[in-house]
Amino acid sequence: MADPRYFPTERDIVTNGTGQAALHERAAEVTRGKFGKEVFVRAVVEVSNYCRENCAYCGMRRDNRALHRFRAGYEQLAELLIHHCPDTVTDVNIQAGEDPIAVHEVVLPLIQALRRETAHGISVCLGTLDRELYAALRAAGATIYIMKFELGDEPNYEKFEAPGTFDERLQNIRALAADGWNVSSGFIVGLPGHQPRELMASFRLANELPICGCSVSPFIPGGDTPLANFPPVNANWTLNSMAALRLMRPDWVIPAVSALNLTEKDGYRRGLRAGANLVTMNLTPTNLREDYIIYKRERFIMTEERVLEAIAAEGLTPSRQGLADYYQQGAACAQPAAARPA
C-alpha cells in the first residue's frame, strides 16, 4: 500500500542489503497496485545533436568541438515511424539537443506527419524554447513535454552549467503546464560531490512542480566533457532514488532509462523492479545515434528486442493504454495530497 505521508530520506538513498530489498519491494508493490503488470512502451527518435547549451555532464555540449553534428531528415524518420514502428509502441518521443532549427525543419513536419498517419501519442524533449515554438509544437499535435530540471538546487545547477538558469528552467516547466502540456521532468543522481543531502532538494522540487512523471538519470562521465575523469554514480543510489520517487508519487510515470545498464549489468531490469513503469525503444537510425552522446560514446541501446526481453523477464507486459491517454486522464498530474518533506 502507498503511504501518503512518505517522503524520501537520505537513508533511503544510500540503503543496501535487506533495507534496499525492502525499499524496492515496497516500490514494486505500489507500482503493481496502481498499474498492474503493464508498462508503457514508447519509441524515441533522436533528431539532432546540435545544442546551444553547455551542460558540463553532457557530450553534446556546445563546447565539444570534437563531436560530429547531425540533423536527421524528417522523411526518413516519418517513413520509419509510420510504416515500421513495432506493434507494442503506443507513443513516440522526439528528442534533440536544444536546436530551434531542428524544431522547425525536422520536428514540426514529423509531428504533423505522425498526427496525420498514426494514433501515437507524441512527446517532445527539445529543451528551453520560446513560447511561439511551444505553441507550434502543441498545435502540430504533441501533448507531452519532457523538461528535466536536472538539479534541485541553484548552486549546483549553476556549477554544472545546466541549461540557462535555474529560475528560467522552472518558469518554463510551470508555463508549459499552465499552457496545457502534460509535463514530465527529471533529475541527475551522482554528479561529482553531489551528496544524498543535496539530492533531497531534487525530491522536494519534483514534488512541488506541476509534472506528471519524473526520470532519474545516473551520472556517467562522458569522454569529451569537463567531468570525464570523475567516477560514475553508485548504481544503488540511482535505483534507490527511483524506488523513493515511486513511493512519493504512486501515480507518476517513471521511466527505466537505458543508462541503468551502464551503471551495472541488469541495471535496467532492476529499475523495472524498483518502480519504473515506462520503457523506451530506441528507433533512431544506427548511423545517427552513434553521435547522440548524452553520456559516453559506448551507449547501451535499448532496441525493440532488448526492451521486450527485459519486460518479459520481469513478468511484465506492454500496456494497451498509451502514455498520452493516461496523462490526459489527469490523475498523474494532480498535486500531491499529503506527501511532505521530512
Ligand code: SF4
Ligand atoms: S543535456 Fe541537453 S541541453 Fe545540456 S548540453 Fe546536453 S543536449 Fe544540450
